[in-house]
Amino acid sequence: MSLRVEHDIFMVRQRGREVAAAVGLEYQDQIRMVTALSEVARQLLGRGAGADVTFRAGQDPHGLGQVLRIDLTAPGALSWDERGRGYAAAVERLVDRLETVREDQASAVRMSRRIPPTAPALTPGRLAELRSRLVEELPGTPLEELALQNEQLVAALDEVRRQRDELTVLNRELRETNHGVMALYTQLSEELEATNQGVVALYAELDEKSAQLRAASEAKSRFLANVSHELRAPVTAIMGLGRLLADSSSDPLTSEQGRQVELVRGSAADLLALVNELLDLAKAESGRLEANWAEVDLRVVFGQLRGTLRVLATRPEVELVVEEPPQPAVIRSDEVLLAQVLRNLLHNGLKFTERGEVRMRAERLADRWRLSVADTGPGIPSELHGRIFEEFYQVPGRSTAGTGLGLPYAKRLVTLLGGTLELTSGPGRGSTFVVTLPVSAPPPAPPVPPSPAPPSSVAPSPAPPSSGPEG
Secondary structure, rough: OOOOOOHHHHHHHHHHHHHHHHHOOOHHHHHHHHHHHHHHHHHHOOOOOOEEEEEEEEEEOOOEEEEEEEEEEEEEEOOOOOOHHHHHHHHHOOEEEEEEEEOOEEEEEEEEEEEOOOOOOOOOHHHHHHHHHHHHHHOOOHHHHHHHHHHHHHHHHHHHHHHHHHHHHHHHHHHHHHHHHHHHHHHHHHHOOEEEEOOHHHHHHHHHHHHHHHHHHHHHHHHHHHHHHHHHHHHHHHHHHHHHHHOOOOOOOOOHHHHHHHEEEEHHHHHHHHHHHHHHHHHHHOOOOOOOEEEEEHHHHHHHHHHHHHHHHOOOOEEEEEEEOOOOOEEEHHHHHHHHHHHHHHHHHHHHHOOOOEEEEEEEEOEEEEEEEEEEEOOOOOOHHHHHHOOOOOOOOOOOOOOHHHHHHHHHHHHOOOOEEEEEEOOOOOEEEEEEOOOOOOOOOOOOOOOOOOOOOOOOOOOOEEEEOOO
8 A cells, every 4th residue: 555645544544454353453452553553654654755555464583473564665764753753652562563674765664463373374375365355345435434543542441441440449449458458467566576575585484494404403413423422431331341240250150140241242332333323423414524535446445344244144044245346446535434335235235134145246337436235135115215314214124123324324425425325126126235436536525514405595495314224
């Protein structure tokens, strides 16, 4: 189509609307497209040279898919004045793509609008059919086009009014929602403030309870140390008197008197062992027990334990087996404390095993030693694994009594040496205590702290004291 006079603007607009409808553009997109077309046509016609208008439909090279493109080609170069640039900016919002290109001695304004995917495909046959139908249709008069344009404008104004009313309703609902949100926020803030005050009060109470627990733990440690220290002298005296009474150089005793003296000496020996364990435990809890780090040969430690504990294996049905550690059997630790731990575990195994064996072995695992003491005793139920390290606790139903202090003391010593003490056991499957220690000494650390540990800013619940069943 040619654009030469004012009348042609109406013809171009009418034909553009018919083409847009034919290729499948939606109604609102049709109005946007022809509005952009008429505005650009009016700008080009105002330059005085007119333009040629071409309608194209097909694939867009810029990736928009199937589009309707309208080219308005005018001679010379196009240069928009300030008003024209304003029109171009307005037109650009009405179409998907707007560009100005130079073609030989002319310039072209190209505007494109995407065709919906639901529209029929623009095959060559369909394009030929649309072209024939548009050629046969007679163009209307400018008055008819103006009337139709006014109808479209009225419809657009109605749509704008409807959207404005909807927006008013949405704004009112949004204001009401905001009032509700603010009320809820105020309520939550008040509840949070009250909760914070309760938490602060709880923290203060927990700090107070933690201080009381710390003081009680320190008092208990002092009590154990003082009582143990005071009891050692009379118990030692009782044992000495028992030895004097049973000595052959003293006046002879009757068989019944000798038996009773031996009972007194045995009871005093058991009491002295309990006093010594209480004193050791008190030293460990008070943090005054420190390790004397040195190179320790496990072969020497195992040999000493093998010799000293063999006399305890009084049951012929129980065999004590101490395997030779693999070479090199050197570990940096405290020989005395390590021997105390292993002696305690072996003594427990021999005490509570009625038949089978008690076996101690060592295994090197990379940078750690794994020392295990396994027995074929009655075993310990899994629900009691945590309690056996509590002080004075003993597994129910055991015929042989213990103090219940050996295992908690052993666990504290292992912790002091930088290792762990674990138990694997079950009813009828025996028990295996595993001590895992580093090959080299751990970095310097403060002595084992009293139990329970000092609280942090929020005091944790005090852990139950550790103790063993069969100490």
